[in-house]
Amino acid sequence: MNGIDFEAMKKVDVRTVNRSTLKDINDVVVDIALPKEERLRSFIEQIGNPYCYKCGDLVVKVSFAENTSATLEDRLEHYLSTM
Amino acid sequence: MDKLNTDTKYRASIYLRLSKEDGDKSESDSIGNQRDLIHHFLKDKPDIEVVSERIDDGYSGVNFDRPAVKKMIEDAENGVINCIVVKDLSRFGRNFVEVGKYIDQVFPALSIRVISINENFDSINGRSQSDNILLPFLSLINDAYLRDISIKVRSQLEIKRKKGDFIGSFAVYGYFKHPENRHKLVIDDYAADIVRDIFKWKIEGQSQQRIADKLNELDILSPMEYKKFCGMEYQTSFQTNAKAKWSAVAIGRILKNEFYVGTLVQGKRTTPNHKVKKTVTKPSDEWIRIENNHEPIITNEEFAIVNELLNSDTRVAPHKTEVYTFSGLLYCADCGNQLVRSSVCRNGKTYFYYMCGKNRITKKCTSHRISDTAITDGILVALRQHIANIVEMERILKYIDTLPYKSTNVKKLNVQIISKEDEVKRYEHLKTALFENLSDSILDKNEYLRLKYVYDEKQQSAELAITNLKQEIDKLIKNRTEETLWIEKFKLYQNIDTIDRKIAVNLINKITVYDDKRLEISFKYQYNFDLALSFIQSMEKEISPRNKVKEAV
Numbered sequence: 001m002n003g004i005d006f007e008a009m010k011k012v013d014v015r016t017v018n019r020s021t022l023k024d025i026n027d028v029v030v031d032i033a034l035p036k037e038e039r040l041r042s043f044i045e046q047i048g049n050p051y052c053y054k055c056g057d058l059v060v061k062v063s064f065a066e067n068t069s070a071t072l073e074d075r076l077e078h079y080l081s082t083m
Numbered sequence: 084m085d086k087l088n089t090d091t092k093y094r095a096s097i098y099l100r101l102s103k104e105d106g107d108k109s110e111s112d113s114i115g116n117q118r119d120l121i122h123h124f125l126k127d128k129p130d131i132e133v134v135s136e137r138i139d140d141g142y143s144g145v146n147f148d149r150p151a152v153k154k155m156i157e158d159a160e161n162g163v164i165n166c167i168v169v170k171d172l173s174r175f176g177r178n179f180v181e182v183g184k185y186i187d188q189v190f191p192a193l194s195i196r197v198i199s200i201n202e203n204f205d206s207i208n209g210r211s212q213s214d215n216i217l218l219p220f221l222s223l224i225n226d227a228y229l230r231d232i233s234i235k236v237r238s239q240l241e242i243k244r245k246k247g248d249f250i251g252s253f254a255v256y257g258y259f260k261h262p263e264n265r266h267k268l269v270i271d272d273y274a275a276d277i278v279r280d281i282f283k284w285k286i287e288g289q290s291q292q293r294i295a296d297k298l299n300e301l302d303i304l305s306p307m308e309y310k311k312f313c314g315m316e317y318q319t320s321f322q323t324n325a326k327a328k329w330s331a332v333a334i335g336r337i338l339k340n341e342f343y344v345g346t347l348v349q350g351k352r353t354t355p356n357h358k359v360k361k362t363v364t365k366p367s368d369e370w371i372r373i374e375n376n377h378e379p380i381i382t383n384e385e386f387a388i389v390n391e392l393l394n395s396d397t398r399v400a401p402h403k404t405e406v407y408t409f410s411g412l413l414y415c416a417d418c419g420n421q422l423v424r425s426s427v428c429r430n431g432k433t434y435f436y437y438m439c440g441k442n443r444i445t446k447k448c449t450s451h452r453i454s455d456t457a458i459t460d461g462i463l464v465a466l467r468q469h470i471a472n473i474v475e476m477e478r479i480l481k482y483i484d485t486l487p488y489k490s491t492n493v494k495k496l497n498v499q500i501i502s503k504e505d506e507v508k509r510y511e512h513l514k515t516a517l518f519e520n521l522s523d524s525i526l527d528k529n530e531y532l533r534l535k536y537v538y539d540e541k542q543q544s545a546e547l548a549i550t551n552l553k554q555e556i557d558k559l560i561k562n563r564t565e566e567t568l569w570i571e572k573f574k575l576y577q578n579i580d581t582i583d584r585k586i587a588v589n590l591i592n593k594i595t596v597y598d599d600k601r602l603e604i605s606f607k608y609q610y611n612f613d614l615a616l617s618f619i620q621s622m623e624k625e626i627s628p629r630n631k632v633k634e635a636v
Contacts, residue, residue: 006613014601015416030472032577033546037619040612043472050612056459059601060209063464064610070384072474072590072608077482077588078384082283083566 014061023047028078046051093131093196095166096155097121100139100174114140117170124200125168134164143176145229145358152176154621159195171201172221178358179226183219223512233357244371251349255342256306258382268377275380276495277303278339282381283335283390288584290397291331298329302503302548307330338393339394341372344386345379348372396421408584409458409594415439416597418448424455431588437596451596458594458602463582465604466590470578474609480577484568492559500533500552503545510542 004024028046029038047053099117118136125131134531135158137151152175153544156166167190169175176182190197197206202216202221243250248266259276261267277298284294298305302610304312307327341348350371352362395411413422422437435455441448470476520529573579579586595603 003275004613004616006611006616010548014603015597025468028468030468031517032471032476036475037622039472040621043468044612044616047468054114055464057600058457058461059597059599060461060465061601061603063603063605064526065607066609068607070608072469072606072610073609075384075590076381076470077472078207079586080479080483080486080570081285082385082585083487083570 004044006051009051010063012025012049012052012061014052014059019051019054019057022049022052022059023052024056025060026055055071093166094134094164095131095168095196096135096137096150096158097126097133098137098139098155098166098175099153099170100142100144100149100173102143103141104301117174117305117347120170120194120200121168124198133168144173144175144225145494146178146360147176147181148360156189159190159193165194165447167263168198168200170199172199172218172320173228174227175199177225177229179219181224182222182225185618186218186222218600227355241371245373247347247376249347249349249371249377253310255340256309256337257343258377259421270378274306274309278337278343278380281334282343282385282389285334285392286385286585286588288399288407288410290399291334293399293404294334295329295331296428300548302544302551303329303499305333335393338389339543341386343379343381344383345377346372346374367440370405391592392588400424400449405584408587409437409462409583410584412587412591413437413458413594413596415441415448415451416595417451417602420448422453422596424452439596450600451598453596453600453602457600458596459582461602462587462591462604463579466582466586467578469606469610473615476577480574483574486570489631493556496552496556496559500549503549503552506545507549510538514538514542 023046025047028043030042030046032039034042044050050062052059054060097118099114099121101114125133135155136169137155139149139151141440142149142152148158148602155164155167159167172182175185176469187207188195188201189195195206198204202218204218210218240250240377243266249268250266251343254260254271256266257271257275258268261269264498276417281294281298284297287551289297305327337343346371350369351367352364354360354362395404397411400407407424410424411421414420415422418439418441420440423440423443424435424437425443426433426435428434437453437455437458439448439451442450517526517531517534517538519527520526527535590607592605592607595605596604
């Protein structure tokens with residue numbers, strides 16, 4: 001999996017990207033029994049570009065927060081603590 | 084002064100003033116001492132008859148905004164008095180300009196005799212050369228004294244603020260002043276719980292008004308009433324109702340108050356100088372902010388989420404108590420306006436969709452129409468994939484096991500019910516006693532009816548509160564089971580299967596909608612596929628260098 005240009009993937013323009021070139025996230029199946037590293041690797045392999053993909057007939061672009069050190073684990077824990 | 088000399092009898096007002104603020108602390112300045120001194124002085128002056136005594140106890144001489152001095156000047160203007168006696172000029176006032184105006188212009192024009200005992204000044208004698216020089220000087224010194232004290236006090240307060248000492252008269256709702264050190268704050272468990280509820284309800288999507296209504300329905304004392312209830316002498320001129328209620332503004336103020344995350348912010352307002360009482364708000368970069376100053380009630384994350392919500396424009400739909408899941412998170416990519424929710428009925432089924440707010444009102448942007456299901460689906464699938472593939476699930480599952488079973492809220496409400504039941508009983512007793520007073524003719528019928536009406540009202544509001552509290556407990560228990568179910572399901576499937584408002588605001592920063600069914604989801608957490616992947620690879624290199632070639636795809 002070396003040589004994947006994630007920077008270029010991030011820069012894909014959601015307005016102009018050709019739908020037919022994108023993979024559908026609904027087709028991605030990862031076994032949750034696998035270790036975390038394997039799951040991540042498998043996800044990236046299947047989705048192609050984790051920053052821009054299709055979800056049904058929707059084109060979805062994803063961006064992560066840059067001004068925080070909070071991870072998804074942190075956010076989930078906070079959510080659980082306020083239940 | 085000629086006219087005064089012919090007047091044989093003087094109708095005098097003696098004026099006494101004592102201030103807590105401007106340093107008149109010596110015993111010689113006590114009201115009693117001032118009075119004694121003046122009466123002693125007047126003993127051998129039969130031509131002066133004291134007709135009134137005007138006392139301003141606890142007023143600074145910085146201005147003439149004092150009730151008794153105002154009355155005295157009014158009397159002088161109306162001719163009720165024609166003589167004023169004070170112990171020294173600083174009693175009359177410490178403001179150089181104002182005192183000079185009265186002594187040199189107003190009183191001579193009204194033919195008022197002014198006697199200031201300590202300065203040996205009596206206007207009937209006219210002004211000697213030395214008076215002309217000395218009096219303004221004395222007045223100036225009186226004024227300078229104020230300025231000096233003001234500077235001392237101001238700098239002292241500034242030091243306290245910078246040190247993190249709380250210097251307000253009353254602790255912020257949710258805290259008590261420390262019993263031994265009034266500059267420190269400790270959490271007031273009861274009020275802190277209410278503050279936590281307020282933040283929680285806001286995150287769940289309730290409006291400030293709805294939260295205020297809810298607290299009023301539960302008959303929870305508003306911060307002002309709570310202060311009174313705790314025995315604090317709190318007074319305000321803003322109160323309009325007999326009993327202060329929670330308001331949307333009060334809720335908003337609590338939600339925006341950094342105090343609750345442990346930050347002490349003081350010195351927001353000031354007065355231009357000690358003579359001007361009008362307060363001005365300082366620019367926020369001059370406020371004194373001290374982080375981690377006291378124990379927080381709200382976490383930084385929660386505070387941040389709530390304040391982002393407050394900045395976005397959301398509205399609870401009619402007949403709903405909470406906003407929609409994505410309210411305030413959906414924006415049009417082209418004009419930046421928020422998307423608005425609408426519905427359409429087709430073949431007896433209602434479909435919800437979102438469209439650009441600007442398009443709907445002015446048609447100056449394209450529709451950006453997108454169905455509610457498409458958005459919800461897009462976000463749910465993305466989150467599910469992230470939870471499945473980038474989260475360290477072990478950590479979350481372990482964390483779940485550490486969560487305490489929360490029965491505290493129910494307990495808290497039960498305690499409130501008991502106290503309300505006591506209240507109901509107390510009014511019942513009071514009414515019985517009232518009736519006895521009527522029978523014994525201690526009260527007449529009108530008084531009886533008036534008091535009975537008051538007690539009836541209070542009893543009814545306590546009864547209503549009990550009903551509401553019981554409903555709240557039912558709701559809590561129901562939510563508890565829902566929450567427990569949610570957690571059980573999460574543990575089982577190691578994922579979520581729906582998105583509610585709380586998840587949305589905890590995990591999503593913004594959803595930008597483009598035309599042609601395209602959208603961008605910006606999450607509230609950081610992640611970098613690039614780094615994560617290279618981290619894995621470097622780990623593998625270390626563990627088994629021979630696998631390197633095989634693994635590289």
